[in-house]
Amino acid sequence: MAKITRRQMLMMLGASALAPKMGFIPIRSDRLVQLQSRINTLFASENVGFDLRGWNRLLKRQTFQISVNGSAYYPVASSFKVLVILHYFWHTPRDLWRDDPESDAYRVAVFSNNLLTGTLLQNTAQYIEGFGNAIQKFNIFLTYTLKLNSGIFSWDWEGSPTMGQRDLYYEPTQQRSVIYNGERYDITNLFTANDLSQIYLYLLNPDSFPQFPQAREALIRTRALLSIPASGYQSPIERAFGFYTGKDGVIPTEDSQFGRVTNDAGIVRPVLDEYVISILYAQGEFRLVEFLRQIRQYLIAYELG
Secondary structure: OOOOOHHHHHHHHOOOOOOOOOOEOOOOOHHHHHHHHHHHHHOOOOOEEEEEEEEEOOOOEEEEEEEEOOOOOEEOHHHHHHHHHHHHHHHOOHHHOOOOOOOHHHHHHHHOOHHHHHHHHHHHHOOOOOOOOHHHHHHHHHHHHOOOOOEOOOOOOOOOOOOOOOOHHHOOOOOOOEEEOOEEEOOOOEEOHHHHHHHHHHHHOOOOOOOOOOHHHHHHHHHHHHOOOOOOOOOHHHHHHOOOEEEEEEEOHHHOOOOOEEEEEEEEOOOOOEEEEEEEEOOOHHHHHHHHHHHHHHHHHHHHO
């Protein structure tokens, strides 16, 4: 008898309703063609994962998408923690929510506390019935509810209650690995720029999941937490755009196989319209900020031109 995979089992049992497809209004114009051309030229010789979405606030629809290696896997660093916060609000009973400055959720969202990231994952898992450890339950939420292709293999920060927990579905493989300068690297906790952008599209439209009773407020509360700036620190997108709603992440050179990894993703508003930007890069933070400043100028020209 053929074995049933975890995914097949969950699909058969209806572990989670399928998330609705978000509307997409394709816009073809000279300005958009120019915007895409400028971005393609900017990243022509770069090993970067990049995704940009336009957003119509009135219609609550995506208006365009420009990607460079958007479906390629890159180390995600702390950028995935936006999902840890959403996971917490989505599954924790409403009367137990805490997001005050002393709470675990606040310290993970605003200060990126690594130890408390594991604590939030473990504490949230107790409210989710069925298969799996805390890492697996987190990934099941990402896969079946949010319809993402990315997930984490482990979270082994010293002292975390998730130490030793694994989700073998997200173990590095030939298909789920990083290609850098023609070489393949087996690295855990990979995401794509496209998946990071999709998270923020959900935050822009909290009515995306009417079948889940806590979803709307969970998305609203997550966006509110991710909009609080950390004192004395600015992410790459913040330095380029000013205020944003998002989460960045850094892997220092000594912990990386190919240099300092810097990622950022979030919602920006350079003039009047809103956009989602996700970028994953391993060639230096200064260079990344300069790219983002160029993109800000491109978006201003696109909007006002």
